[in-house]
Amino acid sequence: MRSLSEKIREKAREFGIHRVGFAPAVELSIERGKLAEWLARGNHGEMRWMEREPEKRTDPRILFPPAKTVISAAVNYFTPHQHEGPGKISRYAWGDDYHDVVKGKLTALLDWIKHEVPAEGKVCVDTAPIMDKAWAVRGGLGWIGKHSNLITREVGSWVFLGEILIDLELEYETEPVADHCGTCTKCIEACPTDAITEPYVVDSRKCISYATIELRDEELPPQIAENLNGWLYGCDICQDVCPWNRFEMPSEEEAFEPRNGETALDPTRIAAMEHEEYIVRFRRSAIKRAKLPGLKRNAAAVGGNREG
Ligand code: SF4
Structure with missing residues (x-):
């Protein structure tokens, strides 16, 4: 049984x-x-x-x-x-x-x-x-x-x-999955802001993902702004280069398909976006974590126009 x-x-x-x-x-x-x-x-x-x-x-x-x-x-x-830029979304x-x-x-x-x-x-x-x-x-x-x-x-x-x-006892894993990174260092080399300061350690202060989502400062740090590579919300560079993602497989969950077919946000449109449009566009979307001022700041940095 x-x-x-x-x-x-x-x-x-x-x-x-x-x-x-x-x-x-x-x-x-x-x-x-x-x-x-x-x-x-x-x-x-x-x-x-x-x-x-x-x-x-x-x-x-x-x-x-x-x-x-x-x-x-x-x-x-x-x-x-695929990611398309500028204005790329994680x-x-x-x-x-x-x-x-x-x-x-x-x-x-x-x-x-x-x-x-x-x-x-x-x-x-x-x-x-x-x-x-x-x-x-x-x-x-x-x-x-x-x-x-x-x-x-x-x-x-x-x-x-x-x-x-x-509150139940179940059958536990006895062996942890081994670390299969081996001698690979692709993610460390690919990060344009050197955010992986040593293997397994990310300094959020240098991370494009952190800066474009979590940081509330009016301006992005210069080192981030100069190396955005078109990222407007988040960043997937370290995962995109990872050899283990050759095993990626399409999810069966339709809710994860890009909304409106968009894998990027037009920086010019974000720069001109009013609060009402922001509320509608990003309702039940993780992107609202960055808030509209954050998105506008990021859009300006990737080439949009703050004034719209
Ligand atoms: S790219 Fe992937 S396999 Fe290579 S070191 Fe980074 S996390 Fe490990």
């Missing part, structure tokens, strides 16, 4: 979750040390929220006290379109907001589990303070590449991560 763990894996695939993995809900003590070191070096830039509640970030039982297991989920979001933000899409899948999976056995759980998709890459590694979904993104052997790194904290 199939175990509950096997049934959950199978059900997850039906919900369009590429893979799930299970790990005991314990404190991430090694990862907590690494996070503290990364923060102490200021690598998080202006993302001050990352400094808050480190104990909550590294112990899922503080987020959800009955938790016995962290179910990690990887949802493939690759769609077979691939993850082409379609509908992943928070909604992935949360819907995980909630459906949790509801199914609760229907099968008595259980309580909590769904997390990038809103609760949880170290999703660390849990994905512990759950056997993949390894963290030198560019600091999770890489799966099956479909590469174009995956969204989410978790279900649950």
Whole structure:
């Protein structure tokens, strides 16, 4: 008879979750040390929220006290379109907001589990303070590449991560997935702003993705602005060059297809965009994270006109 763990894996695939993995809900003590070191070096830039509640970030039982297991989920979001610029949008933000899409899948999976056995759980998709890459590694979904993104052997790194904290014991991965970066350094060499300061360490302050999405300054740092290479929202360079993304496969999730068929935003149009249009265009889109002033700043830097 199939175990509950096997049934959950199978059900997850039906919900369009590429893979799930299970790990005991314990404190991430090694990862907590690494996070503290990364923060102490200021690598998080202006993302001050990352400094808050480190104990909550590294112990899922503080987020959800009955938790016995962290179910990690990887949802493939690759769609077979190319970046076109200027005004390029990071691939993850082409379609509908992943928070909604992935949360819907995980909630459906949790509801199914609760229907099968008595259980309580909590769904997390990038809103609760949880170290999703660390849990994905512990759950056997993949390894963290030198560019600091999770890489799966099956479909590469174009995956969204989410978790279900649950009060059930499941069958845990015994062997972590080995690091398959080997001697490759393509992502480090390709980054135009040298944001990967050493293997596995990204300095957000040098990262185009951080600057164009998270940074609230009126101007982009000169080193970023001069090396944007047409990126208006986010950046995929380190993942585009990764040999493991030769295994990319189209997602079956239509919500990840580019909205309006756009993989880029016209900088001139963004420069002239009024708030009302912004609200309509980016409703339920991850792009609204940058806010309209941020998009206009980025558009100006990639060649748009602030005044429209
Ligand atoms: S480009 Fe090479 S070094 Fe970078 S994450 Fe991919 S395999 Fe690892």
